[in-house]
Amino acid sequence: MVLKGKKITLGVSSGIAIYKAVDLASKLRKLDVYLNIILTEDSKKMISPTVFSAVGNCPVYTDYFNEVKDGWIPHTQLSLESDALIVAPATANIIAKIANGFSDDLLSLTALAFRKDAKIIVPTMNTRMYESPALQRNLELLKNDGWIIVEPESGHLACGEIGKGRYPDNDMIIEFLEYSLSKxxxxxxxxxxxxGPTQEPIDPVRNITNKSSGKMGYEIAREFSNRGANVTLISGPTNIKPPYILNEFVEVKTASEMYNEVMKRFNNSDIIIMSAAVSDYRVKNYSDIKIKKDEDNLIIELIKNPDILKELGNIKKENQLIIGFAAETNDLIEYAKRKLIEKNCDIIIANDVSKKDIGFDSNLNEIYIINKLGDVTHVEKNTKKNIAINIINYISEYFNSRK
Structure with missing residues (x-):
């Protein structure tokens, strides 16, 4: 993982959402980062430094003068040694200080001295404060200086008003952190x-589908986005939040809808990854009304859906790369190699879905990556997030080798 072993400084100002920064510190600790925390004077009045130190299992710095010891100057050392700086929550006051170069406390001093690209600020405040011209002007200054602004959410605020200004989900902040530190x-x-899966309707309340959760494809989309790509994710029905850093997210249900959306975007795509589990068949005679269970047996006639992967293989251009997926229950490598040739893919990702601890619905996977030369690379069982990283590392090497 990109965050493991990184040195992260978390700056906390005195927004009412400060309790959510405690959760952020906890999540960062679990990701095996080396964490340092800076609290402003006012934030100490809301939550004790001891709480942050215990949850983050890390040092907490508060007062500039008390922290200078034996030649160790906190703002110069923390800004120099840290791989990333996060300010969350960020009040209008700390935003104004950082944007305009004021440095009258430890956090603003550290921000002024921090010269690396991975710097993130999370504004949270009353909606009228957030929408004020002065605050928006300061955010523009920060953007121009290379800060990543994690936009607040809309909803009920602590003051009782409704509007934009709520602290966002910490998973979003961590996703932006991963993005900022990724090559x-x-x-x-x-x-x-x-x-994800596709769904083929039988009647208004029933459909034919499969067990695909979409987790593998979503992790691949997230990792490509982190690594600077312009990513379009076309997804069948899932229960997963799409990655926050996406260029385009398209929801579909049927194989025909997926076919149409893929074809609209195919010519402008450099790399196409078909990880969806597309239904091979659809119902020939869809019923506009619910079918009643009047008979002991029900016969449903099915007809073939378009083979999206095969059609893409037939029309692909020389500079395009097509990656297919083969989910099999037996003779995995043999069937995957056959699919690679029949669909004219460049790479096939094969996994054995007969194993209950990997594949469909699981957070784990084990795969084999097969290229046109017949080379087989085994990626042992791991989280789908780490499997995605392995797949994209392989694609990066393969894609660059063709130039």
Whole structure:
């Protein structure tokens, strides 16, 4: 994982959402980062430094003068040693200080001295404060200085008003952190990804589908986005939040809808990853009304859906890369190699869905990556997030080798 072993400084100002920063510190600790925390004077009045230290299992710095010891100057050392700086929550006051170069406390001093690209600020406040011209002007200054602004959410605020200003989900902040620290080896590349199952309706309340959760495709989309690509994710029905850093997210239900959306974008795509589990068949005679169980047996006639992957293989251009997926229950490598040739893919990702601890609905997977030369690379069982990283590392090497 990109965050493991990184040195992260978390700056906390005195917004009412400060309790959510405690959760952020906890999540970062679980990701095996080296964490340092800076609290402003007012934030100490809301939550004790001891709480942050215990939850983050890390040092907490508060007062500039008390922290200078034996030549160790906190704002210069923390800004120099840290790989990333996060300010969350960020009040209008700390935003104004950082944007305009004021440095009268430890957090603003550290922000002023921090010169690396991975710097994130999370504004949270009353909606009228957030929408004020002065605050928006300061956010523009920060953007121009290279800060990533994680936009607040809309909803009920602590003051009782409704509007934009709520602290966002900590998973979003961590996703932006991963993005800021990831290498950008796919910068400017257009990536088209399909994920999840498709559903073929029988009547208004029933459909034919499969067990695909979409988790693998979503993790691939997230990792490509982190690495600078312009990603379009076309997804069948899932229960997963799409990655926050996406260029385009398209929801579909049927195989025909997925076919149409893929074809609209195919010509402008450099790399196409077909990880969706597309239904091979659809119902020939869809019923507009619910079918009643009047008979002991019900016969449903099915007809073939378009073979999206095969059609893409037939029309692909020389500079395009097509990656297919083969989910099999037996003779995995043999069937995957056959599919690679029949569909004219460049790479096939094969996994054994007969194993109950990996594949469908699981957070784990084990795969084999097979290229046109017949080379087989085994990626042992791991989280789908780490499997996605392995797949994209392989694609990066393969894609660059063709130039």
């Amino acid at each position: 950008k080896d796919f910068l400017g590349k257009n990536i088209l990804i399909t994920a």
